[in-house]
Amino acid sequence: MRANGPPAATAQDAGAHDAASIVALRGVDKVFPNGVSALAGLDLDIGRDEFVSLLGPSGCGKSTALRILAGLIAPSRGAVVWTDGGDDTDHRGEIGFVFQEPTLMPWANVADNVYMPLRLRGVSRKAARETIQSCLSLVGLDAFAQAYPRELSGGMKMRVSIARALSLRPKLLLMDEPFAALDEITRFRLNDDILRLQREFGCTIVFVTHSVYESVYLSTRIVVMAARPGRVVEEIAVAAASPRTEAFRTTPEYADLCRRTSAALHGAMGQDEHL
Amino acid sequence: MTVQSPGEGAPLTSRRDAALLLRVALPLALFALVIWGWERYVVAFGVPHYVLPAPSRIAHTMVADWPLLFASLLQTLKTTFLGLALAIVGGVGLAVLLSLSRVVEYSLYPYAVVLQVTPVVAISPLLLIYMPQETAVLTCAWIVAFFPILSNTTLGLRSVDRNLLELFELYGSTKPRCAPPWLGRLISRVKALWYLRAPAALPYFLGGLKIAGGLALIGAVVAEIAAGSAGAGSGLAYRIIESQFRLNIPRLFAALALLSLTGVVIFLVMSGISHLLLRRWHESALSKES
Numbered sequence A: 001m002r003a004n005g006p007p008a009a010t011a012q013d014a015g016a017h018d019a020a021s022i023v024a025l026r027g028v029d030k031v032f033p034n035g036v037s038a039l040a041g042l043d044l045d046i047g048r049d050e051f052v053s054l055l056g057p058s059g060c061g062k063s064t065a066l067r068i069l070a071g072l073i074a075p076s077r078g079a080v081v082w083t084d085g086g087d088d089t090d091h092r093g094e095i096g097f098v099f100q101e102p103t104l105m106p107w108a109n110v111a112d113n114v115y116m117p118l119r120l121r122g123v124s125r126k127a128a129r130e131t132i133q134s135c136l137s138l139v140g141l142d143a144f145a146q147a148y149p150r151e152l153s154g155g156m157k158m159r160v161s162i163a164r165a166l167s168l169r170p171k172l173l174l175m176d177e178p179f180a181a182l183d184e185i186t187r188f189r190l191n192d193d194i195l196r197l198q199r200e201f202g203c204t205i206v207f208v209t210h211s212v213y214e215s216v217y218l219s220t221r222i223v224v225m226a227a228r229p230g231r232v233v234e235e236i237a238v239a240a241a242s243p244r245t246e247a248f249r250t251t252p253e254y255a256d257l258c259r260r261t262s263a264a265l266h267g268a269m270g271q272d273e274h275l
Numbered sequence B: 001m002t003v004q005s006p007g008e009g010a011p012l013t014s015r016r017d018a019a020l021l022l023r024v025a026l027p028l029a030l031f032a033l034v035i036w037g038w039e040r041y042v043v044a045f046g047v048p049h050y051v052l053p054a055p056s057r058i059a060h061t062m063v064a065d066w067p068l069l070f071a072s073l074l075q076t077l078k079t080t081f082l083g084l085a086l087a088i089v090g091g092v093g094l095a096v097l098l099s100l101s102r103v104v105e106y107s108l109y110p111y112a113v114v115l116q117v118t119p120v121v122a123i124s125p126l127l128l129i130y131m132p133q134e135t136a137v138l139t140c141a142w143i144v145a146f147f148p149i150l151s152n153t154t155l156g157l158r159s160v161d162r163n164l165l166e167l168f169e170l171y172g173s174t175k176p177r178c179a180p181p182w183l184g185r186l187i188s189r190v191k192a193l194w195y196l197r198a199p200a201a202l203p204y205f206l207g208g209l210k211i212a213g214g215l216a217l218i219g220a221v222v223a224e225i226a227a228g229s230a231g232a233g234s235g236l237a238y239r240i241i242e243s244q245f246r247l248n249i250p251r252l253f254a255a256l257a258l259l260s261l262t263g264v265v266i267f268l269v270m271s272g273i274s275h276l277l278l279r280r281w282h283e284s285a286l287s288k289e290s
């Protein structure tokens, strides 16, 4: 599973590279059983309290990288290195995962969907009630605790999915294009919600997106990836001040970052064509 | 759809009530018309009752022979529901085993299919040789009802959103501290089965149950008919065979009416159960068939 190098050495490297790193991908390759090479030599550091966006052309392995980070699939080569030691099974309780689709249980109401991770942890319904309530109010769905998923709009379902990911108070929140299917207005509102959540929860977020603007608005760091095989081609730090508001979208800094990110993305796609 | 906003509730409800009334009233009216026509026809042409008894005569026989017919009805009901219950236990149990272990699936599933595709009528004479009659009839009811439950439940247990399963993997599989890893895997599989696969499979299971309810009755009848010419049965199907031998056609019709009434009731009960369990979340609670 983890073939290259003694894990201790890589863990030390990680420490040297970034003192605040909590988890890192080190030289990760992923070759699927059907021979598709999705990732090759991917290095990715996730620092504490960072908001990292993965940006890249379709099929460049963003979802794969995220799933490897969560320990849902194993890398073919390389390793997922947790700075405090241990492997993904030790950290599962600290990870929240939001899929591109809401992925709710249709037979359970909103409260029960949010309760699911807690229930699997063996938390009683009574003890969980307060947590469920607070997670739902964070995403603004207090009034819909008893509704069933089919009675909700797409954006509301997505927010339930986010509330569910928050119910275990994750230290690391992994989100795979959570807003891809939503209209711009809803998207903007959820962007602000996510930033507020991060401030309130103090968690680290890795966020996959196709939108340059979204990545600039949200991130502290943008990781641009190229396809075939998936790898990192550029990292762009976004140093803008923390409580970002709509006003940020009109600053020259924002425009400049969008231009740079866009150029990097075009570069990544150009490389794709050359291959 | 059971949910409606209160504002438009009243007119919608009354329109739906009217539609429901029509759906009940129309078939009843047709039924009454056919019975009336039948009665007129028999009286007008003086058809002998051993060829075609009038509905009034059938009703009369039903009342007169009620103790006998009722005992037969109970017998048939007992066989049907016992067969169905065993089929549920066996079918769901096996489906769960299949979903937990590939080894079990590969070794057993083909036999379940063989059991299903072999026409029961062809097995029932054999069963009657090897088993006491009542057991043989019960076995027939069980065999035919078993497969729809097994195959539907198996399909349902498998048709869970892949992402939901991964989510369960992420949140549910804790590393057991002192137990061996296979036990941890089994525990997380059982958890996923209980919290995820079981509710996802429920609509499929209920679809299978609807089919199986009718089939259990057919199985019981087929076996009784196969047994009827040889032994001394007591179910409704046996009454039919017996009445035919004795040219007691009114009683034959009465037994037949009870039999189809039983089928209808079974269907309604199954649909009712299905509706009650699914109406909260499953869109196809009403129109779903399998």
Ligand SMILES: Nc1ncnc2c1ncn2[C@@H]1O[C@H](COP(=O)(O)OP(=O)(O)OP(=O)(O)O)[C@@H](O)[C@H]1O
Residues within 6 Å of the ligand: A032, A033, A034, A036, A037, A038, A056, A057, A058, A059, A060, A061, A062, A063, A064, A065
């Ligand atoms: N289960 C799988 N089996 C085989 N190949 C896969 C599998 N999952 C992904 N791939 C391949 O791996 C590559 C990367 O897939 P991935 O889903 O990570 O892309 P992505 O960057 O998330 O794309 P998108 O932006 O379209 O979601 C693709 O070429 C895809 O065909």
Ligand SMILES: [Mg+2]
Residues within 6 Å of the ligand: A062, A063, A064, A176
């Ligand atoms: Mg993807």
